[in-house]
Amino acid sequence: MHISFLIHNAYGIGGTIRTTYNLANTLAEQHDVEIVSVFRHRDEPVFTPDPRVRVRHLVDVRPGGADAGDPDLGRPARVFPRGEVRYEQYSALTDRRIAEHLAAVEADVVVGTRPGLNVHLARETRRGPVRVGQEHLTLDTHSKALRATLRGVYPRLDALTTTTEADARAYRDKMRLPGVQVRAVPNPVPQPGIDPADGSGKWVVAAGRLAPVKRYDLLIKAFDAVRAQRPDWRLRIYGGGKQKDKLRGLIDQLGLYNHVYLMGPANPIEPEWAKGSIAAVTSKMESFGMTIVEAMRCGLPVVSTDCPHGPGEIIDDGVDGRLVEVGNVDAIAGGLLELINNDELRQQMAHAALKDSERFDPSRIAEHHVSLFSGLLVRGGPSLGGRMRGSLHRTRGALLGGAYAVRDAGRTALRKGRTA
Amino acid sequence: MMTLAPPAAHQHSDEEPVTGPRADCVADSAGGLTFDVADRGESGPAHLLLRRRDGEQEVRLPLTPAADGRLRAALPSSVELPEGRWDVYVQVADDEPYRLVPGVNDLRALVDRVPGGSHGRVAARIPYATKLGNLTVRSWLRAPHAEAGELHVGQDELSVRARAYGTELAEDAYVELVARKAQASVVRAGLTTDRSEFRFTVPYDALRPGLWDLWLRPYGENGSRVRIARLLDDVADKKPIFTYPKVTLETEHGPVMAGPYYTGDNDLAVKVAAVE
Numbered sequence: 126m127h128i129s130f131l132i133h134n135a136y137g138i139g140g141t142i143r144t145t146y147n148l149a150n151t152l153a154e155q156h157d158v159e160i161v162s163v164f165r166h167r168d169e170p171v172f173t174p175d176p177r178v179r180v181r182h183l184v185d186v187r188p189g190g191a192d193a194g195d196p197d198l199g200r201p202a203r204v205f206p207r208g209e210v211r212y213e214q215y216s217a218l219t220d221r222r223i224a225e226h227l228a229a230v231e232a233d234v235v236v237g238t239r240p241g242l243n244v245h246l247a248r249e250t251r252r253g254p255v256r257v258g259q260e261h262l263t264l265d266t267h268s269k270a271l272r273a274t275l276r277g278v279y280p281r282l283d284a285l286t287t288t289t290e291a292d293a294r295a296y297r298d299k300m301r302l303p304g305v306q307v308r309a310v311p312n313p314v315p316q317p318g319i320d321p322a323d324g325s326g327k328w329v330v331a332a333g334r335l336a337p338v339k340r341y342d343l344l345i346k347a348f349d350a351v352r353a354q355r356p357d358w359r360l361r362i363y364g365g366g367k368q369k370d371k372l373r374g375l376i377d378q379l380g381l382y383n384h385v386y387l388m389g390p391a392n393p394i395e396p397e398w399a400k401g402s403i404a405a406v407t408s409k410m411e412s413f414g415m416t417i418v419e420a421m422r423c424g425l426p427v428v429s430t431d432c433p434h435g436p437g438e439i440i441d442d443g444v445d446g447r448l449v450e451v452g453n454v455d456a457i458a459g460g461l462l463e464l465i466n467n468d469e470l471r472q473q474m475a476h477a478a479l480k481d482s483e484r485f486d487p488s489r490i491a492e493h494h495v496s497l498f499s500g501l502l503v504r505g506g507p508s509l510g511g512r513m514r515g516s517l518h519r520t521r522g523a524l525l526g527g528a529y530a531v532r533d534a535g536r537t538a539l540r541k542g543r544t545a
Numbered sequence: 546m547m548t549l550a551p552p553a554a555h556q557h558s559d560e561e562p563v564t565g566p567r568a569d570c571v572a573d574s575a576g577g578l579t580f581d582v583a584d585r586g587e588s589g590p591a592h593l594l595l596r597r598r599d600g601e602q603e604v605r606l607p608l609t610p611a612a613d614g615r616l617r618a619a620l621p622s623s624v625e626l627p628e629g630r631w632d633v634y635v636q637v638a639d640d641e642p643y644r645l646v647p648g649v650n651d652l653r654a655l656v657d658r659v660p661g662g663s664h665g666r667v668a669a670r671i672p673y674a675t676k677l678g679n680l681t682v683r684s685w686l687r688a689p690h691a692e693a694g695e696l697h698v699g700q701d702e703l704s705v706r707a708r709a710y711g712t713e714l715a716e717d718a719y720v721e722l723v724a725r726k727a728q729a730s731v732v733r734a735g736l737t738t739d740r741s742e743f744r745f746t747v748p749y750d751a752l753r754p755g756l757w758d759l760w761l762r763p764y765g766e767n768g769s770r771v772r773i774a775r776l777l778d779d780v781a782d783k784k785p786i787f788t789y790p791k792v793t794l795e796t797e798h799g800p801v802m803a804g805p806y807y808t809g810d811n812d813l814a815v816k817v818a819a820v821e
Contacts, residue, residue, distance in 0.1 A: 318569075319651050326656060377790040383695040386786055393649055400653045400779070 126498060127157040127256075129232035131223070131242050133211060136170045137160035139240055139311075140415060141261045143172060147313045148494065150175040151487035155495075161226060163219055163242070165190070192218065202314055204248065208271030209241035225250045234498045240267065240275060247281040253500040259282045261312075263412045264295040264432055276300050283501045286310045288413035288496075288542040293435040308497055311438075313490035314418040314482070317395035321424025322402060324468075327358045329461060330401030330425070332394050332416050333408075335366030335387070340377055340430075342368075343454050344407040349379045350458035355465050356384070360405070363397055365390045384525050398423035402471060409459055411435045421445065421482035426474035428460040445477035451458050567648030568593075568633065568680055572779070574654040576622035576668045578644065578682070581615045582608065582635055582645065590637030593618035595631040595682060596642075602627065608635065621669055626684040633672075633680040645680045652779035660732055660777065660811040665689060665711035673781035685811070687711075691761040693813045701794045703747040703805050703815065706774055709763060714738045717765030720745045720773070722815065725756040732757070747815060749803040750796040757815040758808075774812040783807035793820055799817045 132145055132180045140158070152369045153175045160174065165182035174180050184198075185191040192198065200217035201324055204224065209215075223242070227235065227249040229451075234255045237243035243258030250256050258279065264272065279285060284306040287293045293309040296302065329348070335340045348360045362372075362385070369387060376385045391397045394416075398404065404420035406429035411417075414435030417427045421439075429436040431448040440446035447463065450454040569581040580593050591608040604626060611617035620626065634642035650672050660667050666688030675681050689711030697704040705720075718738065724730035732752060736745040743761075749812045759773040775783050791804030800820040808814050 316650055322653075326653070328656070373788065382787075382789050388780075388786055396649055396651045396653065400656045401652065541558075 126233040126497075126502065127231065128152055128159075128498070129230055130158070130160045130236045130238060131226075131246065132160060132162055132238045133214075134164045134166065134244065135160050135182075136167050136290070138171050144312045144415075145238055145259070146170075146172040146174060146178075147315055147487050148486060148491060149178045151313065151491040152494070153177040158231070163223060164214070183226055187487065196538075199222065204245055205241045206271055206274040207241070208268040208274055210268075210472050211239070211241055215241065227251065230254060233502060240271060243282065244274060244278050247278045250483055255283045255498060256281070257286065257498065257501070258282045260287045260292065260296075261412070262284065263287070263289075263292045266410075268411065269317045270299075275484040280305060284308060284497055286497070288312055289434040290440050291438065292412070298421035303543075306495075306501065307378070307437075310493045310497070311485055311490060312413050312415055312418070314415065314422055314485045315487055315489035317399075317419075317423050319395055319399055319423075321422075321479055322475070323398045324402045324424070324472050325403050326400055327355075327465075328401040328469045329358065329360045329403045329405050329465075330363070330398055330420070331360070331364040331405045331407070332366050332397065332419075333406075334389070335362075335372060337368060338409050339364075339368075340452070341372055341450065342405045343457060345372060345375050345379065345381065345385055345414065346403055346454045347407070347461060348385055349456070350379060351461050352381065352384050352466075353467065354462060358465055359383075361388050361401065362386070362396070363388045363391045363394060373541045394419060394495050395423055398425055399466055401425055403428060403461060405457070405461065406430065406436060408432050408436075409451060414439050418482055418485045421478035422485070424475050425473060426464060426478045428457065428464065430457070441481060445474055445481045449476075549632075565644055565646045565679070566635065568645040568670045569651070570680075571649040571651045572653075572670070572672075573653045574660075575659055576660065576670060578620045578670055578672065579619045580606075580620070580633070580645075581611060581648075582618075584610065584614050584616045587637040587640075589640075591616055591635060591637045593620075594625070594636045594642050595620070595747065596634065597627070597637075598630040598632060599627065600682075604631070605636075608794045613805050618672070620682075625686065626668070626670060628684055628686045628720060631682045631684060633682060642799050646678055647674045647680045647791075654745045655777075655779040658777040660710065667692075667776065668709045669776040671779060671781040678771070685774070687772070687774070687776070689769075689771050690776070692774045692777050693772045693773050696789055698790045698792060698804065700792060701749050703749065703803075704744065704807075705747070705759075705773070705813070706742065706744050707761070709741045709743065709761060709771070712763040712769075712771065714741065715764045715768070715811060718743070718761070719765065721760050721762055721770070722752065722757040723760060724753075725758055725814075727755070729742040749792070749794055749801070749815075749817065752803065752815065753796075753798045754801055754817045754819045757817065759813045759815070774810070775807060776811055782809070783811045784809065 149160055152158045159179040162182045165185050195218055197218035198216045204216035204220045204222050205215035223245045228251050232254050235250050236257045237246040238259050246256050280302055282305050287309050293307050296307045337507040398420050404425040404427040410432050417439045420427050427446040430451040431437050432451045442448040447460040449460040564770050571579050577630040585707045593606040595604040595610055606618040608616040608618045633645045636642040667690035669685040670684045691713055692708045720734040722732040734745045736743045761771040789805050791802050793802045801817050802820050805815050
């Protein structure tokens with residue numbers, strides 16, 4: 126089938142961009158895939174698309190680019206919703222270009238990758254293509270104004286995907302979306318290009334923005350308790366952010382400067398995970414929990430707070446990691462020490478983490494998306510051919526080939542502890 | 546495979562990320578490195594070229610076919626790489642060399658590294674991304690070497706645990722602090738030893754304001770002096786990561802703020818600054 130992604134900026138760096146490329150590159154093995162970027166601010170994308178993935182833009186804002194200085198860039202957007210965090214970047218020009226794109230889009234499936242673009246998708250996609258909105262954040266993090274807009278518009282989507290079951294439930298419960306398939310599909314995380322950790326290093330590793338929501342202050346305090354019992358273990362925190370000076374102060378105040386290190390940002394992060402034997406997540410909230418999956422794919426068991434929304438859906442507590450109470454320093458320290466003090470348990474969990482995280486492989490995640498898209502295409506009309514058009518033949522070939530078996534995705538085991 | 550973003554240096558800047566050919570780099574615990582680059586199908590023999598910054602020196606390593614259609618060059622610990630920063634290029638035949646950018650640097654073997662210290666020398670090479678996002682290898686070659694470990698910051702003193710490689714510690718071994726801007730100004734600190742490990746304490750009030758470099762004198766006054774540094778891990782630039790509290794105290798030079806830090810070469814130093 127022909128799948129067309131609509132994304133804010135395919136030329137930048139960020140979680141949604143990385144996730145979209147990972148998914149698009151994998152889908153391109155069997156399908157026609159394009160990524161349409163609303164903005165283009167540089168010549169080449171930062172992430173490398175598969176050569177089969179076409180990447181193009183709607184508005185060229187490069188210095189000297191075709192649209193630089195267009196007066197409509199300065200006029201406010203009317204379709205892109207005001208309550209969206211990116212609203213200020215959108216304009217009368219983006220409104221027009223996105224509308225033109227969606228009125229003519231040659232695709233079986235159109236996928237929006239943020240709420241503002243999903244609004245365009247729902248309102249402006251020509252008759253024919255299946256409309257799928259993706260939510261990479263969560264319903265409860267949207268502003269009240271945005272939620273009100275989405276409530277009015279999202280019923281016009283064919284499907285809405287969230288990254289967690291918890292968020293999917295929130296959409297089903299709090300918004301009336303009759304006829305819209307609301308489905309949780311986790312973010313894909315590729316197999317790292319390096320060997321997994323061997324579990325011998327006495328290091329705990331954490332990675333993320335140094336932002337208040339990550340609660341690294343709790344992790345540092347918990348590590349004070351870890352050091353009291355196991356001074357031979359140390360902690361590395363990768364990432365940059367506004368909390369750095371505060372966290373530095375806490376490390377110095379607790380005299381942990383030989384045990385806890387603020388490493389700064391690292392990219393790629395995989396080789397850094399591989400230096401550790403345990404990963405730690407102490408967040409108050411994780412809309413998905415990408416770092417948990419990344420660490421598991423590198424062979425680390427993760428000790429994480431059981432915060433909304435993702436960790437509890439990724440970690441199988443006591444099997445491939447540990448879930449501990451949110452905001453509780455003693456619980457975090459206890460979880461870490463349990464794994465530090467028991468080499469055998471730690472190795473067992475590391476092994477399980479490696480195995481259990483395979484379900485996030487892009488090939489498996491792409492399968493979920495394809496299953497959803499295929500179901501919607503079939504549902505879309507009496508004539509399959511009417512909706513599938515020219516790419517039907519290719520798709521059917523792929524399906525018969527078994528590369529992406531179509532099945533009821535509702536029964537496809539996405540949840541932890543089961544295999545598909 | 547992972548989807549790679551440009552090196553960390555670019556994540557929070559407006560600078561354009563570099564998109565040159567990438568080299569994946571794997572370190573072994575002996576101090577050797579291997580570099581893997583994509584085989585671009587160019588004709589003619591390819592070499593990995595290490596060019597020492599601010600110098601004429603070059604090291605050429607043959608790139609030979611490895612698995613997955615890639616080319617590999619090895620820099621074993623036995624190949625001497627004089628101390629400094631070495632920019633990494635690929636050169637095909639006599640063409641103009643092109644600079645590489647870091648791909649995946651797998652440096653896990655360097656974390657908590659404990660080298661043999663045989664042959665009386667310690668070699669450390671750490672690949673890293675420069676500010677512009679290019680691949681450079683930082684090399685240290687020390688014979689002998691004094692590796693700083695845990696530092697403990699007290700009310701008015703600094704205690705250091707360290708380990709000597711490639712030298713014995715004689716009975717009259719000591720540590721000296723040398724004022725960077727006035728080499729004649731030297732302060733001694735006694736040390737206690739446990740085989741190759743040693744500990745010493747620097748009383749801050751013995752130091753007048755300025756920067757002080759720390760040296761081990763393993764054979765007392767008459768022998769060589771060995772710079773105390775932190776080299777044996779995967780962190781190319783210690784200064785921003787290995788940071789320590791500063792203390793303020795009264796000295797005969799007036800009130801000062803004092804604390805240890807690592808220099809741009811990862812050597813241990815103490816800064817004493819007069820407080821207004």
